[in-house]
Amino acid sequence: MNKSEIDSAFARLDxxxxxxxxxxPILRLPGAAFQVAAAEVWLxxxxxxxxxxxxxxxxxxxxxxxxxxAGGVIVASGGNAGIxxxxxxQALGVPCEVFVPAVCSEAKRARLRTLGARVxxxxxxxxxxxxxxxxxxxxxxxxxxxxxxxxxVVAGAGTLAREIEHQAGLPDSVLVSxxxxxxxxxxxxxxAQRARVVALEPELAPTLHQARAADQPVDVVVxxxxxxxxxxxxxxxxAWEVTQRHVKDALxxxxxxxxxxxxxxxxxxxxxxxxxxxxxVAALQTGAWVPRAGEKVCLIxxxxxxxxxxxx
Amino acid sequence: MNKSEIDSAFARLDxxxxxxxxxxPILRLPGAAFQVAAAEVWLxxxxxxxxxxxxxxxxxxxxxxxxxxAGGVIVASGGNAGIxxxxxxQALGVPCEVFVPAVCSEAKRARLRTLGARVxxxxxxxxxxxxxxxxxxxxxxxxxxxxxxxxxVVAGAGTLAREIEHQAGLPDSVLVSxxxxxxxxxxxxxxAQRARVVALEPELAPTLHQARAADQPVDVVVxxxxxxxxxxxxxxxxAWEVTQRHVKDALxxxxxxxxxxxxxxxxxxxxxxxxxxxxxVAALQTGAWVPRAGEKVCLIxxxxxxxxxxxx
Numbered sequence: 001m002n003k004s005e006i007d008s009a010f011a012r013l014d015x016x017x018x019x020x021x022x023x024x025p026i027l028r029l030p031g032a033a034f035q036v037a038a039a040e041v042w043l044x045x046x047x048x049x050x051x052x053x054x055x056x057x058x059x060x061x062x063x064x065x066x067x068x069x070a071g072g073v074i075v076a077s078g079g080n081a082g083i084x085x086x087x088x089x090q091a092l093g094v095p096c097e098v099f100v101p102a103v104c105s106e107a108k109r110a111r112l113r114t115l116g117a118r119v120x121x122x123x124x125x126x127x128x129x130x131x132x133x134x135x136x137x138x139x140x141x142x143x144x145x146x147x148x149x150x151x152x153v154v155a156g157a158g159t160l161a162r163e164i165e166h167q168a169g170l171p172d173s174v175l176v177s178x179x180x181x182x183x184x185x186x187x188x189x190x191x192a193q194r195a196r197v198v199a200l201e202p203e204l205a206p207t208l209h210q211a212r213a214a215d216q217p218v219d220v221v222v223x224x225x226x227x228x229x230x231x232x233x234x235x236x237x238x239a240w241e242v243t244q245r246h247v248k249d250a251l252x253x254x255x256x257x258x259x260x261x262x263x264x265x266x267x268x269x270x271x272x273x274x275x276x277x278x279x280x281v282a283a284l285q286t287g288a289w290v291p292r293a294g295e296k297v298c299l300i301x302x303x304x305x306x307x308x309x310x311x312x
Numbered sequence: 313m314n315k316s317e318i319d320s321a322f323a324r325l326d327x328x329x330x331x332x333x334x335x336x337p338i339l340r341l342p343g344a345a346f347q348v349a350a351a352e353v354w355l356x357x358x359x360x361x362x363x364x365x366x367x368x369x370x371x372x373x374x375x376x377x378x379x380x381x382a383g384g385v386i387v388a389s390g391g392n393a394g395i396x397x398x399x400x401x402q403a404l405g406v407p408c409e410v411f412v413p414a415v416c417s418e419a420k421r422a423r424l425r426t427l428g429a430r431v432x433x434x435x436x437x438x439x440x441x442x443x444x445x446x447x448x449x450x451x452x453x454x455x456x457x458x459x460x461x462x463x464x465v466v467a468g469a470g471t472l473a474r475e476i477e478h479q480a481g482l483p484d485s486v487l488v489s490x491x492x493x494x495x496x497x498x499x500x501x502x503x504a505q506r507a508r509v510v511a512l513e514p515e516l517a518p519t520l521h522q523a524r525a526a527d528q529p530v531d532v533v534v535x536x537x538x539x540x541x542x543x544x545x546x547x548x549x550x551a552w553e554v555t556q557r558h559v560k561d562a563l564x565x566x567x568x569x570x571x572x573x574x575x576x577x578x579x580x581x582x583x584x585x586x587x588x589x590x591x592x593v594a595a596l597q598t599g600a601w602v603p604r605a606g607e608k609v610c611l612i613x614x615x616x617x618x619x620x621x622x623x624x
Contacts, residue, residue, distance in 0.1 A: 027334065270616040
């Protein structure tokens with residue numbers, strides 16, 4: 001992965017942007033609002049992106065960068081990757097199949113159907129749904145999207161960093177939540193050597209941490225409040241390579257701090273986000289990450305796909 | 313009311329801005345997202361303002377523009393005006409009393425207390441709470457803030473329009489929700505003769521409409537989904553004067569369209585706002601307001617003080 005792949009993704013996405021992707025705004029607050037010495041904290045409101053998460057960027061890039069077979073597009077995910085794939089396919093007018101495990105709620109299935117996707121319930125776990133998805137893909141030759149470990153998906157996510165720099169200039173540090181690592185791979189590729197990119201993981205979903213301990217990507221048991229969107233079992237190969245080169249700091253955060261930060265974002269800022277999007281605030285509020293005096297810290301609010309009743 | 317009062321308010325607020333008020337971002341979408349011919353729709357995310365509504369601007373301006381007596385600040389309101397007054401008083405470190413009627417929920421009272429206010433429950437209705445508040449004010453000589461009909465409050469609201477022009481340039485039209493009219497008075501004063509300012513009211517809270525029918529401000533029976541924040545009984549004297557000069561268009565919107573727009577803002581854009589903030593979207597989606605081809609329409613999302621569970 002390199003910066004020019006992100007430039008290419010940006011050019012590709014920009015053509016269709018006025019009808020699909022949004023340039024999400026940045027809310028700038030003084031460091032004092034988080035009781036840190038940073039001059040400014042930038043909240044990149046990417047949870048306002050089409051499909052309710054940053055993943056729309058990567059999925060649209062994947063679809064635009066490849067010929068779409070008659071079988072359309074296929075993905076295994078009941079979460080943000082599935083929603084983003086369905087939304088991108090709908091925008092391009094191509095058929096889409098989404099494989100989900102039986103645990104996927106009816107609300108999520110209904111949302112996928114609203115986006116025009118054919119929802120296939122297969123198996124009890126994500127692993128089983130994926131297996132069924134791959135079998136089907138061999139039959140239909142549909143274009144497979146992966147939640148985080150495809151170059152087009154990572155480059156699409158990287159356009160988020162490019163957009164931040166265009167909107168507000170270069171931050172000193174950028175705090176990014178990590179599940180499979182697609183987002184941080186794109187962000188760290190863009191900001192390489194120019195801003196300090198910090199990885200944030202829930203204690204209960206430590207894919208990057210465990211990979212670092214083992215010196216290679218390994219399967220991890222994941223759970224906790226953010227597992228819905230940060231619940232990848234293993235850091236992606238692309239993310240592993242990029243973070244080894246460009247990400248020094250990787251922090252773990254407890255679930256209670258994540259939930260407290262999510263609730264604070266609602267009560268103080270009226271930002272309704274999913275737990276995964278609250279890790280940056282949690283890192284500042286717990287002191288897990290202490291910005292230097294006067295610096296500009298950027299937090300990526302990466303998604304908002306949750307039940308708003310959970311904010312009360 | 314004139315533009316120079318808004319410039320003065322801006323200068324006054326700007327000094328304390330880094331520690332209190334936020335410059336709220338604008339989300340720009342293509343007109344197609346609302347199925348209108350406008351080139352762009354700007355959503356001014358003022359519901360992300362301190363205190364969860366635009367009223368923080370006016371209340372802070374009122375407090376900064378006047379000497380604060382030993383008795384502090386006093387207001388009668390269980391809604392956005394009370395919250396904003398308490399927040400501004402807390403920021404300036406002055407005492408604050410908020411008079412609310414018995415119908416004010418314990419959740420709202422608790423929020424006011426969290427902001428450092430002394431909450432006084434007085435009477436069964438807003439009118440009785442106001443009466444008790446005015447009696448107390450004569451005893452304490454506290455500075456009284458009014459939800460919409462004081463020059464400093466209107467000028468503070470007008471800084472919102474000044475900020476939009478600074479951020480994005482001049483829109484062609486601006487759609488503004490009206491209750492007592494403090495917001496539209498500030499907005500229309502700033503944009504006078506330079507952008508078309510359109511007044512939006514719920515059918516069930518038509519203060520401006522009834523005033524126009526009677527050719528003077530009159531008391532109105534108010535109810536409906538937005539009465540919590542647009543439930544003023546009568547258009548303010550300042551708003552009446554300003555809208556007579558600068559606002560030609562005044563539209564009424566039914567409650568079901570307002571609720572549908574509020575839910576759409578959540579489901580499609582992940583913006584959690586109160587019903588009063590959804591009138592602009594309702595006006596576009598119902599065709600009550602049809603922008604011309606190619607124009608830039610600005611909607612003010614004015615507040616977000618509601619139970620997020622109501623969005624589901």
